[in-house]
Amino acid sequence: MHRATIATGTTIAGVVLLLALKPHHQAVPVTRPPAPEPSPSGGGAKAAAANGTYRGQSVDTEYGPVQVEITMSKGRLTAVRVLRAPSENGRDREIAAMAVPRLTREAVAAGSARIDAVSGATYTSEGYITSLQSALDRAHA
């Protein structure tokens, strides 16, 4: 039970993280971003472009379909809403209720970290394509 909570949480956090890294590749904007705010000096054009609310595609996980919506402000992940979580029965709903607030904090922490590069076990040329580093490279290309 406790284990299931954790697994669900981490799965969703993974989806959220990917969204945070490349919203314009994997997510569909559901609300028009507000008119770009004047960039603070030192802020890049990229930060302004990342403003808005984005709805991720529903992803099938081993625990069931998961869909999240994230809010970006000045390039930072500021909020996560879970639109769809595994909730076929009461127990799963209970799990989701416990997991969601927790994963939101985790994901916001990770998104706010604004990672510059990603280290992991050495990837091949093929493995690079699906790596987080590749997502970062595309997001900043």
Next chain:
Amino acid sequence: MPEAIRHVEHVMGTVVTFDIRTGPSPAVAKALEEAVAWLHHVDRVFSPYRPGSQLTGLAEGRLTVGECDPDVAGVLRRCAELEHLTDGAFTGRPGGRLDPSGLVKGWAVERASTILHDAGALDHCVNGGGDIQARGESRPGRPWRIGLTDPHRRDRLIAAVTGHDLAVATSGTAERGTHIVDPRTGRPAAGLAAITLVGRHLADVDALATAGLAMGGAARAWTEAYPGVEALAVASDGSAWCTTGFDDIALFLPREGMSLPGRSQGDRSPGNS
């Protein structure tokens, strides 16, 4: 923030990302070209997979060290030192065949970073297939932030580290299966799903991460005692541990589903001491 340069190069069987935050200039552009050319040069000389590489010639006895590029002797010497330093957990001769790959990539990426640095590109990060040399800062006043992937879910970060001059290398079984063989037993390394080492110089850190994976649970005490290096490892059972100094460089640490500080003996494979 000045305009950044990002360049992605396929070389050495992997992909190397150059992320240069020092503003563009002809000198920086030239240094990037040199750094890329350097990596291809290393691949030609040191690749154990290329029939025409000097390393292959050396392994097959067609060439002597004296006939090779001067760097070859230096790399082989360093391999021997690392082997001694890690009590055999690192080897430049896996399976008895000459193959210093465990050192070469990290060493080559660190040198590429030095080429950039010497040309005035003080703020940059070079990521060679997941092993990183970062210098300076990512933007004025902000150190680099390096995420570490979860070996069990590679689209997720389990932790992140931060600093101005950082070498970060991860060795794991996730990407290429159990490709690391413990040179002391001749069997695939067991016990750790991944280990990340953080230090200053990627040449050392990358090789030591490879050694750490071969050490398994014993890597905890070893990295704790080794100066200038911090480590974070995820055991095969999902538990995690890190060295006591890791907290000082961490932006965030594993939390969900991981016991931290975890069991030092995550190695449950039979017969492995």
